[in-house]
Amino acid sequence: MSSSASTSARFVRVLAISSVVALIGSVSAPVLANASPGADPTTPNATARKAGVESGNATMGWRGGVQRSVDKHVATGGDSRVSSFSTVTKAGDLVPMTGVVGIDVASYQGVVDWVSFTKVNRSFVFVKATEGSSYRNPYFTSQFGGAKAAGMFAGAYHFANPGGKSGKKQAEYFVKHGGKWTKDGKTLPGVLDIEYNPYGKNICYGLSKKKMVSWITSFVKRYKKLTKRDVVIYTTADWWSKCTGNSKKFSKTNPLWVARWTPTTGPGKLPGGWPYYTFWQYSATVIDQNRFSNNLDRLKVLATQTK
Structure with missing residues (x-):
């Protein structure tokens, strides 16, 4: 092939990829430069592998299965040759719910078409930032920033490895890697995602109830010291009972985000003496879906008010 023909071919390929970027419009591209996955958690257990969990990269509510809701055709314009550059998660047929509703995402969702979610009245999102002490979501920057750019409230969450x-x-x-709170009117307080162990047989990570409460206390206190906000605690009633003895220690300070995938019957009995939930993860179908307990004005207060 001649030099001029080679140059022309390269130009065509660049033009094709540029056209794809134009097609997805407001969708933010992934930022991968700061990713540094580590070997902090080990190989997923059989249940976690079946659910789709990858080593070191568990999602909240992983027992419901890792959701990869993507639309390759819209992302690529039907051109499979560039699909790897532009797989996009779009709002599909989401489980209906009244009130103020939102979603949560991790690296599995990759590039997200946030506008498609705002069009179906999803007002907020929580984005996985970190796990343990070595994993960072390589899409965090684009996901978090893209959600805010689309007008959504956004918060970060940490998958705990006690x-x-x-x-x-x-x-x-x-x-340090995404959980810092800023008073910009759109940033929700961070979340401690503490739930079933995806990396071993012991669902409580080998800790006694007393030691688990102590571990959570250490996280909660340090987060408050660094951000001036009380971290939200995400968990299930079953795990909280089995692994903390249904501790009531955090019910007056830390907002509860309870997971129970029963959209038609409600969140059920709440754990740990919490009188009400702040967020409820009511479904893991298509994508994790959540409901805020109050109106949009109160969500704004949660994003701005410190004690």
Whole structure:
């Protein structure tokens, strides 16, 4: 092939990829430069593997299965040759719910078409930032920033590994890599996602109830010290009962995000003496879906008010 023909071919390929970027419009491209996955958690257990969990990269509510809701055709314009550059998660047939509703995402969702979610009245999102003390979501920057650019409230979450480093150390890692709160009117307080162990047989990470409460306390206190906000605690009633003895220690300070995928019957009995939930993850179908307990004005207050 001649030099001029080779140059022409390269130009055509660049033009094709540029056209794809134009097609997805407001969708933010992934930022991968700061990703540094580590070997903090080990190989997923059989249940986690079946659910689609990848090593070191668990999602909240992973027992419901890792959701990869993507639309390759819209992303690529039907050109499979460039699909790897432009797979996009779009709002599909979401489970109906009244009130103020939103979603949560991790690296599995990749590039997200946030406008498609705002068009179906999704008002907020929580984005996985970190896990343990070494994993960082490589899409965090684009997902978090893209959601805000589309007008959504956005918060970050940390998937806890209580069998690893201390709660204090993991809170510091979280704040350093996405969990820092800013008073910009759109940033929700961070979330401690503490639930079933996807990397071993012991669902409580080998800790006694007393030690688990101590680990959570360490995380909660350090996060508050660093951000001036009380971290939201995401969990299930079953896990909280089995692994903390249904501790009531955090019910007056930390907002509860309870997971129970029963959209037609409600969140059920709440764990740990919490009188009400702040967020409820009511479905993991298509994508994780959540409901805020109050109106949009109160969600704005949660994003701005410190004690």
